[in-house]
Amino acid sequence: MLARTMHSIVYDAIHDEIIVPNAFSNAIMTFRGPASGEEPPIRVIQGPKTRLVFNDQLDADTIHNEIYVPNREGGGSIFVFDRTAQGNVAPVRILGGPDSGINGSDITVDPVHDLLLTSGRGGLRIFNRTDSGNVKPLRIITGGPKSGTTGPRDPVMVPGTRMFIASTRQLGAAVKTVETTSNFQTSDEAQSFLGVWSIDDNGDVAPRWTIAHNILTEVRNLAVDPKHKAVLVADKGLNAIMTFSFPEAFAYSEK
Amino acid sequence: MNVSSRLLWRIGLVLVFATTSVLPGSSQQKATDDARKALVANRKPLRMIRDQYALFSAVAVDAERNEVVLQDENQFRSLVYDRTTNTPPTAALSEPKRLIGGPQTHLELNCGVYIDPKTGNIFAVNNDTEDHLVVFDRNAKGDVAPTWMLHTPHGAFGIAVDEPAEEMIFTIQHSNAVVAFPKTAKDDDPPTWLLQGDKTLLADPHGIALDNKKGVIFVSNFGSTATPRADKGGIIHYNRTRFKPGSKAFWPLDPGQMVPGSGRNLPAAITVYDKKARGDAAPVRVISGPKTQLNWAEGLFVDEQRGELYVANDAGESVLVFRTDAGGDVAPIRILKGPHTLLAYPSSVFLDFKNDELWVANFGNHTATVYNRAAGGDAAPIREIRSAPTGTPAPALANARIAYDTKRDQILAPN
Numbered sequence: 001m002l003a004r005t006m007h008s009i010v011y012d013a014i015h016d017e018i019i020v021p022n023a024f025s026n027a028i029m030t031f032r033g034p035a036s037g038e039e040p041p042i043r044v045i046q047g048p049k050t051r052l053v054f055n056d057q058l059d060a061d062t063i064h065n066e067i068y069v070p071n072r073e074g075g076g077s078i079f080v081f082d083r084t085a086q087g088n089v090a091p092v093r094i095l096g097g098p099d100s101g102i103n104g105s106d107i108t109v110d111p112v113h114d115l116l117l118t119s120g121r122g123g124l125r126i127f128n129r130t131d132s133g134n135v136k137p138l139r140i141i142t143g144g145p146k147s148g149t150t151g152p153r154d155p156v157m158v159p160g161t162r163m164f165i166a167s168t169r170q171l172g173a174a175v176k177t178v179e180t181t182s183n184f185q186t187s188d189e190a191q192s193f194l195g196v197w198s199i200d201d202n203g204d205v206a207p208r209w210t211i212a213h214n215i216l217t218e219v220r221n222l223a224v225d226p227k228h229k230a231v232l233v234a235d236k237g238l239n240a241i242m243t244f245s246f247p248e249a250f251a252y253s254e255k
Numbered sequence: 256m257n258v259s260s261r262l263l264w265r266i267g268l269v270l271v272f273a274t275t276s277v278l279p280g281s282s283q284q285k286a287t288d289d290a291r292k293a294l295v296a297n298r299k300p301l302r303m304i305r306d307q308y309a310l311f312s313a314v315a316v317d318a319e320r321n322e323v324v325l326q327d328e329n330q331f332r333s334l335v336y337d338r339t340t341n342t343p344p345t346a347a348l349s350e351p352k353r354l355i356g357g358p359q360t361h362l363e364l365n366c367g368v369y370i371d372p373k374t375g376n377i378f379a380v381n382n383d384t385e386d387h388l389v390v391f392d393r394n395a396k397g398d399v400a401p402t403w404m405l406h407t408p409h410g411a412f413g414i415a416v417d418e419p420a421e422e423m424i425f426t427i428q429h430s431n432a433v434v435a436f437p438k439t440a441k442d443d444d445p446p447t448w449l450l451q452g453d454k455t456l457l458a459d460p461h462g463i464a465l466d467n468k469k470g471v472i473f474v475s476n477f478g479s480t481a482t483p484r485a486d487k488g489g490i491i492h493y494n495r496t497r498f499k500p501g502s503k504a505f506w507p508l509d510p511g512q513m514v515p516g517s518g519r520n521l522p523a524a525i526t527v528y529d530k531k532a533r534g535d536a537a538p539v540r541v542i543s544g545p546k547t548q549l550n551w552a553e554g555l556f557v558d559e560q561r562g563e564l565y566v567a568n569d570a571g572e573s574v575l576v577f578r579t580d581a582g583g584d585v586a587p588i589r590i591l592k593g594p595h596t597l598l599a600y601p602s603s604v605f606l607d608f609k610n611d612e613l614w615v616a617n618f619g620n621h622t623a624t625v626y627n628r629a630a631g632g633d634a635a636p637i638r639e640i641r642s643a644p645t646g647t648p649a650p651a652l653a654n655a656r657i658a659y660d661t662k663r664d665q666i667l668a669p670n
Contacts, residue, residue, distance in 0.1 A: 001520050003459055003479045004551070005383055005410070005428065006669035011658040018658070020669055023510060024429070024459050024479035026518025033662060038570075047516055053481075054510035072511055088516075183384055185358035193296070210296045223659040223666070230301065232666060234657045236384065239329055240305035241657055241666060248295055 001029060001041060007056040008221070012083075014062040017042070021069070023056035028067060028081065045081055047088025052079070061129070063111040066092070070118065076104030078118060097134025101125055108155045113162065115199055123151040124166070126199060141197055143171055144204030152197050152207070156222040156231070161252040162199050165231050167192060167219040168207070183218050183237060192216040194231065196249045209248045226250070304666070306650055308348070308643035309334055311616035311623050312602050313368040313554065317375055318609035320393070322352070324377055325616060325623055325640070326365045326603075328653060332356030333365065333379055333391065334642075338610075341638040348621075348642050357398025361389045364653055366602070367414040369423075376402065380414050380425065383654055388414075388423070390441075403441040408434060408507050413463035413554070415472070417530075422447070424472065426460040431480050432507035433457065433472070433528075446505040450528065452535025453482050458521045462567065462603075464555035465530075466579055471539065472528045473564055473579075475552035482517035483508040523549040525566065527582070544584025548575060554603035554616070558628075563588070567601040567615065574604060574615060576631075593633025597624050600651070612637075619649050 003024045010019040016033035028050075029041040045067070046052075058069045065083040069091075070076070077096025081089065096102050101121035108117040114129040115138075123142035127135065143151030150173070152166030173191035174184070184190035193216060195207025217237025224231050229247040234240075278284060310329035317324065321338045334351040342349040355377075356362060367380030375393030386409050389401040410429030417424065421438045432451035436444060450457065458480035464473045524543035528536065543549065551570035557579060558565070566575040566587075573592035577585065591613075592598065599619030606613055606628060613626045621643035624636035643649075651670060658667040 001479075002669070003477060004461075004670065005654075006656070007654075008656055009658040009667050009669050011660045011667055013661045016662055018660075018667060022479055022518070022520075024431075024481065024518065025520050026481055026513070026516055027479075027520070033660065046518060049516060051515040052518065053513055053515045073515065183363065189358075209292060211298055212300070213296050215300070220654065221656045223657045225659050225664075226661065227664070232657055232659060233300075234655050234668070236654045238305060239652045239655075240303050241652065241655065241668060242300035242304075243302040244298060244300050246295075246298075 001025070001027065001044070008058050010058060010060045012060055012062045019058065019060050019067065021055045021058050023054045026050065026052040026055060028052075028055070028058060028069065043084070043086045045085050045087070045089060049088045049090040050079075050081075051091070057106050059107045059109045061109045061111040064129070066109075068107045068109050068116065070102075070104040070107045071096075072104040076100075076102040076120065078102060078104070078107055078116065093130075093132040095127060095131050095133065095135070099134045099136045100127070101137065106154055108157065108164070110157050110164075110199060112157075113199055117155050117164065117199070119153060124153065124155065139200075139202040141201045142204050143168070145171065146204040147171070147206040149195065149207065152195060154219065154221050155197075156224055158196070158224060158249050158252070159226045161250065161254060163196050163208070163249060163252045164199060165194055165196055165222055165224065165246070165249055167216070167222065167233075168195050169193075185217065185237065187214050187217055190217045190237070192219055194222070194233065194244075198252075209246075211244055211246055212242070215242070304650055304652070306648075306652070308621050308647060310618060310621060310649055310651060311642070312366045312618055314603045314605045314614045314616040314623055315368045315370045316605055316607040316614055317370045317393070318607050319372070320375055323614065323623070323640070324368055324370060326368045326379060327356070327642075328364055328366055328618070329651070330356060331360075331362045331365060333362060333368070333377060336640055338607075339638070340640050342641040344645065346641075347644045349640050353394070353396040355391055355395050355397065355399065359398045359400045360391075361385060361387050361401060361404060366412055369414050369416050372418065378414060378416075378423070380407070380411050382412050382428065383410060386411070388425075405436060405440050406443050408432070409509060412461045413474075415463045415465045417465055417467065419467065424463060424465070426463045426474055427507050428459055428461060429510050430507035431455070431457040431460060433460065433463065433474060434505060434507060445503070448533050449505040449507055450532060450534070450536060451483055451507045454535045454537040455528075456521065456524065456526050456538055456541060458524070461553045462555035464557045464564065466557045466559055467530075468559040469579060470530045471579075472530055472532075473555050473557065474526050474528070475549075475555055475566065476521070476524045476526060477551055478521045478523050480519060480521055481510070481513035484512050484514050523552060525549065525552060525555070525564070525577075540582035542577060542581050542583070542585065546584045546586045547577075548573065548587065548590070553601075556604045556606050558606055558608075565604045565606065565613065567604045569600050569602055569618070572598050572600060572619075574598065574601060574613070589629075589631040591626065591631055591634060595633045595635040596626075597622060597636055597639060599649070618651055621647055621649055
């Protein structure tokens with residue numbers, strides 16, 4: 001039931017499960033954490049009631065037992081499903097609408113502070129986790145001259161803090177057009193790096209720390225290894241997974 | 256400790272000293288903070304999982320010129336070897352005669368290849384992320400621009416060329432479609448016909464092969480599919496083509512234009528179409544079922560004279576051979592599989608009729624392996640082209656995303 005093209009994966013440490021989307025078959029599949037080989041999923045969300053369309057991204061709130069799925073159709077929205085749902089089920093709520101400004105390309109849930117972070121008009125939009133319907137975001141973290149960046153994208157929360165690590169680019173870096181290749185070919189062209197922002201930031205705020213300059217080309221997503229205070233980066237252009245020691249991002253403990 | 260490491264270590268010592276001897280909020284403190292941030296900004300990765308060697312996704316032989324062209328989907332290159340290259344067991348690897356790769360080439364996640372029998376031109380198909388067919392002169396090498404390019408629908412994978420009809424036919428993985436272009440099409444030229452719709456049973460299609468003798472087209476399908484919207488009212492996520500007037504008629508709907516919630520999983524299958532099939536046409540036959548052993552079948556190749564269909568059966572780590580008139584749940588007439596074959600996630604097959612050889616591109620072990628055409632069972636290859644030292648792991652990353660398994664300290668990466 002897997003596809004050769006899969007653009008998201010979540011590890012649920014509480015229940016020791018792996019959750020992945022299959023965008024081609026409009027499915028959300030959950031496997032056992034130690035699954036190996038040709039093993040069937042333990043749960044599949046799929047069917048007309050789901051209204052899923054090319055659902056290639058997702059995130060999970062393993063505390064409140066929900067799965068969040070961006071949806072690009074109709075201007076962009078976030079579908080929320082019960083984590084334990086099985087089969088042809090409708091979303092329990094949908095966040096989206098013109099006021100939300102969501103583009104439906106990505107999602108990060110912060111279950112500790114009850115927030116959703118998702119891309120949209122003007123930058124990274126922060127909502128209450130339980131928001132539903134056409135609501136405005138609490139805050140928007142943008143790029144701009146103060147930060148010197150294009151703003152945060154594809155964030156990953158830093159456990160135990162109010163901070164997140166996200167990819168970004170130097171403000172004014174090259175932009176892709178229909179005449180160019182679809183992707184940045186070199187780190188000079190991409191001018192991509194990672195930055196640390198707070199979920200309390202609003203507007204054009206500079207990242208507290210940056211890392212991984214002059215190496216990245218096409219960042220696909222990030223993950224954190226809290227035990228070793230490291231951030232992991234998947235880069236499509238390099239076809240590589242890199243691990244950076246980044247204790248500075250973990251130094252903002254709330255305790 | 257090298258020179259740069261020693262330097263960084265000394266700078267670190269200075270910073271540690273500095274941070275203990277300056278007043279908070281002072282200009283000296285700011286300078287110290289800025290210096291520390293600059294150090295962190297340029298910190299190198301602790302570890303990098305990256306395959307530095309070529310990983311072969313597709314193969315085509317130019318028997319007239321005694322060369323073989325291999326697509327390297329890992330480093331985004333096309334490699335040209337002498338056809339008779341045979342990497343000795345003691346050698347680290349074999350170097351190609353020519354290598355095409357670099358930013359100018361537009362090669363990226365290149366997964367299909369065709370060699371024009373007349374000119375020797377190399378046609379390379381890019382899959383996810385770079386929506387072009389790129390065509391190179393047979394003597395091209397280095398970081399060179401393609402001789403010409405054609406915008407293709409997002410997710411093109413397999414290529415078959417109907418030489419008498421001067422027509423190229425592609426599978427479009429993301430759209431569950433088959434589209435055709437004139438062989439000379441370039442830039443934003445439109446497709447000339449399309450297969451797409453529920454009746455086609457196209458489901459995450461990959462390989463494609465033509466049988467001009469029987470007048471049919473074979474397509475291998477992984478199984479994931481969804482229903483295209485009848486109103487075509489969705490949005491086009493990926494298409495970067497500047498449509499010419501009237502050119503959208505045969506452009507497939509993309510994954511964002513499917514009926515919401517219509518996705519489903521069909522059994523792995525090889526669907527067979529009449530060459531004249533168009534639109535939402537049903538296959539004339541379907542090879543599918545447990546006896547077939549199909550499991551993420553990718554590259555296909557037809558031997559018209561012997562009436563045989565060769566299948567690179569990726570997840571089954573085998574090459575399956577069916578009769579070209581096979582249908583239903585049938586067993587292959589020959590299976591190449593086993594530890595002596597050196598097959599590892601085979602993604603492409605090619606028959607060299609002149610030399611009576613079967614070529615296989617293995618995405619799992621840095622090799623292209625060559626067998627007698629009629630080889631079956633656990634037969635060892637008669638030659639192999641290896642791009643890395645024996646046993647080098649092949650992570651086969653391609654546009655991967657990651658998660659971190661904190662319970663097992665493992666990185667999860669779907670491909």
